[in-house]
Amino acid sequence: MAIQETHLDAGHLATIATLWPSLHVINSAHANATSTAGIAIVLNKSHLLNPEKTSHWEIIPGRALLAQIKWRDREVFILAVYGPNGVQESKDMWSSIDTWLDEHKLEIPAIDIIMGDMNFVEDEIDRVPTRLAAVDEAEESFRSLKLRFDLQDGWRKLNGDRKEYTWRRPGSRERSRLDRIYLKSNWTEESRHWQCKPALPSSDHWMVSVDLTDNLCPEVGEGRWAMPxxxxxxxxxxxxxxxxxxxxxxxxxxxxxxxxxxxxxxxxxxxxxxxxxxxxxxxxxxxxxxxxxxxxxxxxxxxxxxxxxxxxxxxxx
Incomplete structure (x- = not known):
């Protein structure tokens, strides 16, 4: 799970580790850790092999965090992002990520998943009112990264022209599909249960989720029944x-x-x-x-x- 606007410092992380020991939190804080930006990747230790050996890189503190995890027999590279609202800042962020990955291509051969609050859309269908905003020009900088690693907007690929929105401006009819998950094209076919649901009552963003399956994994039943x-x-x-x-x-x-x-x-x-x-x-x-x-x-x-x-x-x- 990727979380944006975390505002976490060392004290917060220590508290999380005490209250939820089954979680492995990889945090990337902005320079002003408790007041702006911040991004985290949260992993469930029970689903990983050697979660303590998970590698991660802070590409842009508080904005772009890359993690390498061992999932079944795969090494998976996950890039979590929190895009800026400004046009130039957003363009610069994606260009910086692209440059960083090019400099580390021997260590990081591919990106399998990009997810987070992109703060721009690729198509006007993803905004109400239907239009492209100035910040959506950042799509040009992002496109080269997407093509380079053969990534797809999984939800859009499977849902055609259907409309769904993950952000709503309070007191306004304005809304956008800013939060997205990009998968390698062959993984899109293995994905299922795409959902966009309200997260926290205080948040103006909805949470996007998807289940990824391993076709080589044996089928597992529903387990024992428990009283709800x-x-x-x-x-x-x-x-x-x-x-x-x-x-x-x-x-x-x-x-x-x-x-x-x-x-x-x-x-x-x-x-x-x-x-x-x-x-x-x-x-x-x-x-x-x-x-x-x-x-x-x-x-x-x-x-x-x-x-x-x-x-x-x-x-x-």
């Missing part, structure tokens, strides 16, 4: 569970005193577990489906409206 938190906190389910638990304790006590092969504490527990599991699944479907249906309906309505050519932009927003 929404069910354990549901009052109706608690009302069902309480008398059954009380009866279960009485049955266990009786089974201990009158143990047989067919009826003993183990068989009583199995019956109780199956009964509770059945009710939990049933209640989970009722609790979850209502919220999911409403979320899906609203998301579908939003996408339909944003992509309806018969609705003018003023009305659409």
């Amino acid at each position: 938190n929404a069910v354990t906190e549901d009052y109706e389910f608690k009302a069902i569970l309480k008398p059954r638990t009380q009866q279960f304790l009485r049955d266990v006590k009786h089974a201990r005193a009158n143990r047989t092969t067919a009826r003993n504490p183990q068989t009583v527990f199995e019956t109780f577990k199956d009964d509770v599991g059945q009710h939990a699944r049933s209640r989970g479907a009722a609790v979850g489906s209502t919220a999911k249906r409403e979320e899906a309906r609203l998301d579908s309505e939003r996408k339909r409206t944003e992509n309806d050519p018969t609705i003018d932009e003023e009305t659409r927003q």
Whole structure:
């Protein structure tokens, strides 16, 4: 995961390491670490081989951070970026990255993924109102880097002319698809579950995510079933569970005193577990489906409206 506007200093990183030891955070701070810019790559240690040996390079502090990770049998190079708002600053950033990579081409033979807040768009379809802004001129500097490493805007490649936006100006109808993930062209075909979802309530950016698969990896099942938190906190389910638990304790006590092969504490527990599991699944479907249906309906309505050519932009927003 790549995060922008991190504003992290050494104290923040120490706190994160204490609270979330399963995460490996690679941070690149701006000169004014706690007040501007800053970028980080966050890795889940359980998904990596030797996460402590992950290599990284600060190409532009607070703006461009490159990491090399071991994923299965692949060495993957990930470039996380946070583009400036200014036209010239953005052009200079991409030119500097291109030059740096050229100088380190023996050490870094390829870039597999570029992701982050680009702060420019490549096509006017990615802005509302539909137009190209001055900062979008930076696309020319970025293009050579994209072509050099055979990178594609994965979401756009798979979604054609569909409209989706990752940034919204508060109190305005202005919006843009500034946050993007670029993949090597052969990886785009291995990608799935592209999503653009709200991240934090206080953020004006939405989070873009994608699942990358390894075609050589054996298929892994869904794992054991676990009771959803929404069910354990549901009052109706608690009302069902309480008398059954009380009866279960009485049955266990009786089974201990009158143990047989067919009826003993183990068989009583199995019956109780199956009964509770059945009710939990049933209640989970009722609790979850209502919220999911409403979320899906609203998301579908939003996408339909944003992509309806018969609705003018003023009305659409």
